Amino acid sequence: MANVEELNELMRVRREKLNELRQKGIEPYGEKFERSNYAQEIVDNFEKYDGQQVKLAGRIMAKRGHGKACFANLQDVSGTIQIYGRLNDLGEEAYSMFEKLDIGDIIGLEGTVFKTRRGEVTVSLTGFVILSKSLRPLPEKWHGLKDVDLRYRQRYVDLTVNPEVRSTFVIRSRIVREIRNYLDKLGFLEVETPMMHPIAGGAAARPFITHHNALDMDLFLRIAPELYLKRLLVGGFDKVYEINRNFRNEGISTKHNPEFTMLELYQAYGDVEDMMEITENLISSVAQKVLGTTKIRYQEQEIDLTPPWKRLPMLEAVKQYSGLDFNSITSAEEARNKAKELGLEIEGHESWGDVLNIVFEEFVEPKLIQPTFVLDYPVEISPLAKRKKDNPGLTHRFELFIYGREMANAFSELNDPIDQKQRFEKQLEKRNAGDDEAHMMDEDYIQALEYGMPPAGGLGIGIDRLVMLLTDSPSIRDVILFPLMRPRD
């Protein structure tokens, strides 16, 4: 415990009050308290509760003393209600204790519902108990806690004083629940696959490395669940999904947190078309259920999530926004030269598909504000996707963009074990050339495919980014309760 000498006055005074309570034989850290109601339901249904006796519990958020009477605001998970204590009703001892409550103290109370002459629904106290004495002052009632550093490091304070923050995380919870409802209704089975992988597969990303002592082996925190979920298709499950964390050892930005939540789902005997249908129906119905509309605002921009969404082949998109027609570019070298002419940074080892993707990211991505499926990604950057029959350089794959951001990625799954093995070998070449984000070889996954995996559609949706979109949050940190921060000191 901190030395009282070192505490500032605000904290010293609170500790003194704590000691006073103990000296009077009152325990300032109480036990179970049975509530009859929540604050908001009383405020919203005054007629029903007028004159009724209620029991509430929550945190004191404001106090207005008037000598022999005192108003305060009590905040519980539902909202805030005014409470009112009078000397006449409480008696001298209890009233004096009520007057000495600090903002931040947690109490349980009993009282009668009434409306003040100014029309505010209020509970007039007949008794109360201190359930937790607060020893630190909360931020200011009017401006709340603004310092983003403190907001993320002390999310408990942020949640206490900034109601919109609480609301964001309530919405996040509802979004995830609606996604589960939606998929469950379609007959998908929710599964859990390993978070610790001997081989980091399913995505192009740098993994976190950890170590298992008893087995004396290094393990990777998963960068994607994909290869495990598809092993389940081999095993005979035909509709599976997982909503869970992925970990990528990469930069942090407003759109990237080292751990983030992904939905991945796989549907046997389906394809990329089915995934498009699921994506637009899932996201629009979640928006409808959670927000009550499919027309949303994100950062002052109107976004219409009403299906069907625009579908745009990548080659067409690139041609439209950059003027480059990759249909008529046949060699990687020609592609690299054309990209250089557009002022793009080209290192010299890029394949045709790499260049196409670079041009796409530079010229097209930021323009895709309304929901857009970009179709037919080049095979070089899609090592787990099925090739198009009529153009084996492209794959049956889409990425969904909203507000210029990648929101989803899906394809018809590659189930040809021989092609898959060759794709992994291509990735290994990239790895050996120094690309530590290229895919690793996963022999067991190849073996699984050799047993036979049904053709399937697979889909990944970044939950954090979806929540950002639906809660109008500018930073991914606003939708992650405890984003990764450097430790202080």
Add this chain to the structure above:
RNA sequence: GAGCCAUUAGCUCAGUUGGCAGAGCACCUGACUUUUAAUCAGGGUGUCCCAGGUUCGAGUCCUGGAUGGCUCACCA
């Protein structure tokens, strides 16, 4: 990883040309039995992010560092 910006009381923020460290809320004392950003009277509670430097004198100028934010890079 690079550039720009920020860091002053518990919180939100001022701080002029380099000249005694400020306000509002919160807090403390007193008044007040339907107030509501309650009001009225009084009280300033501080490692000016840290370490150096310049200067008679630094919150302010310079150098280095820490943390955070934004942009870029990275991240399909």
